[in-house]
Structures are given as C-alpha cells and as structure tokens.
Amino acid sequence: MKNRILACAAATLVAATTVSLASCSSDADSSTDADQLSVLLDWNPNPDHLALYTADHTGAYEDHGVDPEFILPGNTADAAKLVSLGQADVAVSYETDTILAASQGLDVVSVGALIPTPLNSIITKSDSGIRTAKDLAGKTVAGSGTPSQQASMDYIARTAGIDPDSIEMPNVQQNLNQALLSDQVDAIAGAYPNIEGVELAEKTDITVLSPEELGMPDNAELVIIANPTRLKEDAAYADRVRGFLAGTAEGQDAALADPDTAVDAMTPETKGAYDPDTLTKMVDATVAVLRKDGTAPLFGVQDPADWAEYADWMRDNGLLDGGIDGATATTNDYLPA
Structure with missing residues (x-):
C-alpha cells in the first residue's frame, strides 16, 4: 500500500x-x-x-x-x-x-x-547549572505551546518549592532545539528524550530531567x-x-x-x-x-x-x-x- x-x-x-x-x-x-x-x-x-x-x-x-x-x-x-x-x-x-x-x-x-x-522532559545544557527542578528558579524555559504546559510548569515549580512566576516560559512552537542551542533560553520543556534528547546530545552535553524526576504524575x-x-x-x-x-x-x-x-x-x-x-x-x-x-x-x-x-x-x-x-x-x- x-x-x-x-x-x-x-x-x-x-x-x-x-x-x-x-x-x-x-x-x-x-x-x-x-x-x-x-x-x-x-x-x-x-x-x-x-x-x-x-x-x-x-x-x-x-x-x-x-x-x-x-x-x-x-x-x-x-x-x-x-x-x-x-x-x-x-x-x-x-x-x-x-x-x-x-x-x-x-x-x-x-x-x-x-x-x-510520559515523555515530556526538561532538557538543558550541562553547563547551565540546572540539575534539579529547584534550579529552574529565575530561568527561561521554552515551551511548544500545548495547553497544559504552563500549568505543568507551575506544578513542577510548586513541587520543587520555588515561585512559578520566577520562571519565564516563551512559546517557540516546534523550535525547541534551536532555542536551546542558540542560547535563547536556559532550558526547554516538553522535549522528548528519545527525539530532541538524541538530537541535542549529538551537538552538546545535555542534562535531561525526566517527568518522574520533576514529580509529574503518570500518564x-x-x-x-x-x-x-x-x-x-x-x-x-x-x-x-x-x-x-x-x-x-x-x-x-x-x-x-x-x-x-x-x-x-x-x-x-x-x-x-x-x-x-x-x-x-x-x-x-x-x-x-x-x-x-x-x-x-x-x-x-x-x-x-x-x-x-x-x-x-x-x-x-x-x-x-x-x-x-x-x-x-x-x-x-x-x-x-
């Protein structure tokens, strides 16, 4: 066919x-x-x-x-x-x-x-200093614009004990990798370790925070x-x-x-x-x-x-x-x- x-x-x-x-x-x-x-x-x-x-x-x-x-x-x-x-x-x-x-x-x-x-992870460059969700305070984390992303980020922040309003979250649609590699943002959210994670790891050293590490529920x-x-x-x-x-x-x-x-x-x-x-x-x-x-x-x-x-x-x-x-x-x- x-x-x-x-x-x-x-x-x-x-x-x-x-x-x-x-x-x-x-x-x-x-x-x-x-x-x-x-x-x-x-x-x-x-x-x-x-x-x-x-x-x-x-x-x-x-x-x-x-x-x-x-x-x-x-x-x-x-x-x-x-x-x-x-x-x-x-x-x-x-x-x-x-x-x-x-x-x-x-x-x-x-x-x-x-x-x-769940695959939605937060990926950052290894030299960003972001190792846990708590380190996202004051950072810029790009998203792809799905309706749930902002609420999820707020939950991640509250679970980590940081102020959700301290995290800026621009919408870059399908340009997550470019935003990270060009240092427009400190991290990207909604990235998949089996897709964006593989691509990014070929170009730079990265840190991947999995949904489990971020405290997100199973889905x-x-x-x-x-x-x-x-x-x-x-x-x-x-x-x-x-x-x-x-x-x-x-x-x-x-x-x-x-x-x-x-x-x-x-x-x-x-x-x-x-x-x-x-x-x-x-x-x-x-x-x-x-x-x-x-x-x-x-x-x-x-x-x-x-x-x-x-x-x-x-x-x-x-x-x-x-x-x-x-x-x-x-x-x-x-x-x-």
Missing part, C-alpha cells in the same frame, strides 16, 4: 467543514473511500510514530482493510477539534489534551495509547483519539478504526521485534529531518521507552482508573473545570482482542 502524507494547513481544515481531508491528496491508488481513514498526526513524522509507519511499511493496515492517510498538523492544539467536527477520522493527541477537550464538550475519546508513558504521552458518536452510529467508521488499531498493534510488535524494520519504515518519512545514524538512535531509544519494564507491551491498553486519577490531578492544578470523570475519556473497546 502506498502511504500518503498530506500537508494541509489546520486553519484550512477548520474552515472546510464540508470538504473531505482526502481531497488534499493528489495521489491515486487502488484503495476505495470505504477503506480510507484520515489520521492527523501530532507533529512531523518521527520515531514516536514508529508503530504507525512500521504497520504501513509491512502491509499490516492493508491486511486489516484500512488505508490510512497521515496528515501533518498545522497546529498541535487542533486535533480534538478536527476529530470532533468529523474533519479528521482519528488523530494522535495527548492524554492531557484529550481529557481537557472532553471536558469542554468536544466529541472525542481515546481509543488507544500510542506512547503509554500516556501520545494517544489515538476518535469520535465516539461516529463510533456508535457509523458501523463502517467503527470497523475502520478497529482495523487501524489492529494494524498499528502489529506495527508496534514488528518494530519491537526488529528495530531495523522500524528504521526502514521511518527513513523515507523523515528524509531531510534526521540523518540515518540519528534516526537509528531515536528508534532504539523509542523501543527502550516502549519496553520500559523490559517486556513487550500490549498495544494501546489504557486503565480508566488511571485516567480518572490523572483528571483529578488536572482539576487540582487548574486545568479542568467541573466534574468530568477522566475514565469516560478513554475506551479499550476498539483495540484488537
């Missing part, structure tokens, strides 16, 4: 409520409309997506009767809105943003965890979200989502069994972004993240009780209003048995 990556601007997608995302593609292949599933990514293609691209590379999606179209995001905060409006079939998003979107009445639910553990870094109303009312859509998740599960299994297969799958998708050696290091680091406890994880499974607990943390830290139960923002019903 020939995969198509669409670079449609998010603003265009929001405006074109009656236009199919598939119309942005000029490619023609043997798939039918009944097979196609638009998949809005959270970021440019990178090894966090290795299960997706390995599945496509090995033909797993075709085996499950689905033809995904991977779409590059114009804005990382648009995923829930576009899925809720039916302008994207599914999207890669974040647990935090999914709970927040559901609490705001958007029609979204997480149907599987893509990266089941799924990346999830796959779908539209729950469509899942209930549109059997064909539900079948495509099931097929997509089953294919993605096989893609993850293939990547974990042979990381070189994942490298082969990611190479054409990341051409010009990562050189081959860097990509191999990133894939290996991502496999290590997925094998956090030393075993191959069961793809996608989410614990509703954990989501409820995380929603309580969000509420306690000013990210949620009202009494939404976080468990209602996730389901395992569409994962492969």
Whole structure:
C-alpha cells in the first residue's frame, strides 16, 4: 500500500467543514473511500510514530482493510477539534489534551495509547547549572505551546518549592532545539528524550530531567483519539478504526521485534529531518521507552482508573473545570482482542 502524507494547513481544515481531508491528496491508488481513514498526526513524522509507519511499511493496515492517510498538523492544539467536527477520522493527541477537550464538550475519546508513558522532559545544557527542578528558579524555559504546559510548569515549580512566576516560559512552537542551542533560553520543556534528547546530545552535553524526576504524575504521552458518536452510529467508521488499531498493534510488535524494520519504515518519512545514524538512535531509544519494564507491551491498553486519577490531578492544578470523570475519556473497546 502506498502511504500518503498530506500537508494541509489546520486553519484550512477548520474552515472546510464540508470538504473531505482526502481531497488534499493528489495521489491515486487502488484503495476505495470505504477503506480510507484520515489520521492527523501530532507533529512531523518521527520515531514516536514508529508503530504507525512500521504497520504501513509491512502491509499490516492493508491486511486489516484500512488505508490510512497521515496528515501533518498545522497546529498541535487542533486535533480534538478536527476529530470532533468529523474533519479528521482519528488523530494522535495527548492524554492531557484529550481529557481537557472532553471536558469542554468536544466529541472525542481515546481509543488507544500510542506512547503509554510520559515523555515530556526538561532538557538543558550541562553547563547551565540546572540539575534539579529547584534550579529552574529565575530561568527561561521554552515551551511548544500545548495547553497544559504552563500549568505543568507551575506544578513542577510548586513541587520543587520555588515561585512559578520566577520562571519565564516563551512559546517557540516546534523550535525547541534551536532555542536551546542558540542560547535563547536556559532550558526547554516538553522535549522528548528519545527525539530532541538524541538530537541535542549529538551537538552538546545535555542534562535531561525526566517527568518522574520533576514529580509529574503518570500518564500516556501520545494517544489515538476518535469520535465516539461516529463510533456508535457509523458501523463502517467503527470497523475502520478497529482495523487501524489492529494494524498499528502489529506495527508496534514488528518494530519491537526488529528495530531495523522500524528504521526502514521511518527513513523515507523523515528524509531531510534526521540523518540515518540519528534516526537509528531515536528508534532504539523509542523501543527502550516502549519496553520500559523490559517486556513487550500490549498495544494501546489504557486503565480508566488511571485516567480518572490523572483528571483529578488536572482539576487540582487548574486545568479542568467541573466534574468530568477522566475514565469516560478513554475506551479499550476498539483495540484488537
């Protein structure tokens, strides 16, 4: 199956409520409309997506009767809105943003965890003097603009016993590495050790403060979200989502069994972004993240009780209003048995 990556601007997608995302593609292949599933990514293609691209590379999606179209995001905060409006079939998003979107009445639910553990780290140059969260007092820490970052930074500061207002947090969108390497900021937040951490370590000595070290609660870094109303009312859509998740599960299994297969799958998708050696290091680091406890994880499974607990943390830290139960923002019903 020939995969198509669409670079449609998010603003265009929001405006074109009656236009199919598939119309942005000029490619023609043997798939039918009944097979196609638009998949809005959270970021440019990178090894966090290795299960997706390995599945496509090995033909797993075709085996499950689905033809995904991977779409590059114009804005990382648009995923829930576009899925809720039916302008994207599914999207890669974040647990935090999914709970927040559901609490705001958007029609979204997480149907599987893509990266089941938190990755959002703070990375700084080793000569910055920042060794713990307490050292962030008075520093400038760049973020990428996701809705939860400021609240998370405030929590990190309070947990470390420092004044949150003493930390300046400019929004640099996808330019985290450049901001750090050019010394525009003292540190970057929201960086992933398996992506930005690998890139930065090739250029300078770095210190990585993990979510655990920062005192952050456990959550799924990346999830796959779908539209729950469509899942209930549109059997064909539900079948495509099931097929997509089953294919993605096989893609993850293939990547974990042979990381070189994942490298082969990611190479054409990341051409010009990562050189081959860097990509191999990133894939290996991502496999290590997925094998956090030393075993191959069961793809996608989410614990509703954990989501409820995380929603309580969000509420306690000013990210949620009202009494939404976080468990209602996730389901395992569409994962492969």
